Amino acid sequence: MMENLLDSISKAACMLAAELPLETMQLVARLVSESPDRSSARARVAENLPQPYYRDLAIKFLDSWQESPEPADSKSVSLCLLTASCSEQQHRQGQSVELVWTGPEAGAVPFRRTEQALLQVLDSAKERITLVSYAVYRIPNVSDALVRAAQRGVKINVIVETPDPTEGEQEYDTIRSLGDKVTSACRIFYWPTEQRQLHAGGKRGILHVKCLVADGRWLFVSSANLTEYAFTVNMELGVLISGGLLPRQVESHFDDLLSQGVLTPVRGASP
Numbered sequence: 001m002m003e004n005l006l007d008s009i010s011k012a013a014c015m016l017a018a019e020l021p022l023e024t025m026q027l028v029a030r031l032v033s034e035s036p037d038r039s040s041a042r043a044r045v046a047e048n049l050p051q052p053y054y055r056d057l058a059i060k061f062l063d064s065w066q067e068s069p070e071p072a073d074s075k076s077v078s079l080c081l082l083t084a085s086c087s088e089q090q091h092r093q094g095q096s097v098e099l100v101w102t103g104p105e106a107g108a109v110p111f112r113r114t115e116q117a118l119l120q121v122l123d124s125a126k127e128r129i130t131l132v133s134y135a136v137y138r139i140p141n142v143s144d145a146l147v148r149a150a151q152r153g154v155k156i157n158v159i160v161e162t163p164d165p166t167e168g169e170q171e172y173d174t175i176r177s178l179g180d181k182v183t184s185a186c187r188i189f190y191w192p193t194e195q196r197q198l199h200a201g202g203k204r205g206i207l208h209v210k211c212l213v214a215d216g217r218w219l220f221v222s223s224a225n226l227t228e229y230a231f232t233v234n235m236e237l238g239v240l241i242s243g244g245l246l247p248r249q250v251e252s253h254f255d256d257l258l259s260q261g262v263l264t265p266v267r268g269a270s271p
Helices: 002-017 022-033 038-048 052-066 074-093 114-124 140-151 173-178 180-185 228-232 246-259
Strands: 096-102 128-133 155-160 187-190 211-214 218-222 236-242
Touching (some): 002 022, 022 074, 096 114, 114 140, 114 211, 114 218, 114 236, 128 246, 236 246
Parallel strands (some): 128 155
Antiparallel strands (some): 218 236
């Protein structure tokens, strides 16, 4: 029973380490180690972590420890936290960042091309993909890569800007641009008008994000939309990030937007 409990605590500690700065994680581990019991550990963490978001995450971890029927001792929990912290540190040190460019070549530095970076991430994905774009137009290579990923069993969420959803049952232009093969292989979402903040001048916000996340490991952020022009003649700049904390943070953020209903499935487009 104790072995199963420590396994559960270790997994929770790894999830906490993925969200907290390493110094904060080590502080939590020290406070837990120095506490005689779970209640005092919770009180000390609440008192010594000034950042509200990090404090809430740490207290949530400690509450799950407190709710266990056969509690582990403070030293064991502290060791789980320190081990998770060391593992996360190694993960973050393995992060790489690469510039991605479309446009005139002006120097000797060979930048990756926008479409090339997108295809690399899509073809590397093994479990899940989140793809976000304001505009979609004539992207056969990306569409084919999405279908290939789906055939490998990858779960894919595509989030796009759309015309005013009050158009009713009329099919969205962005959905037509993705094509039937993509829309049948992916879950398609949009940002409903009622969820958008209204500017003082009467204009609502738009979904202007352009990014791609895969497996919580790859993150591509760019000025480029999913369009033929962005891949060929436009001047576009982005970054391709592998490893580290950022891909998982972005993935989790969009997961939260989906679970909270801020982003909504497009009717007739999701499998």
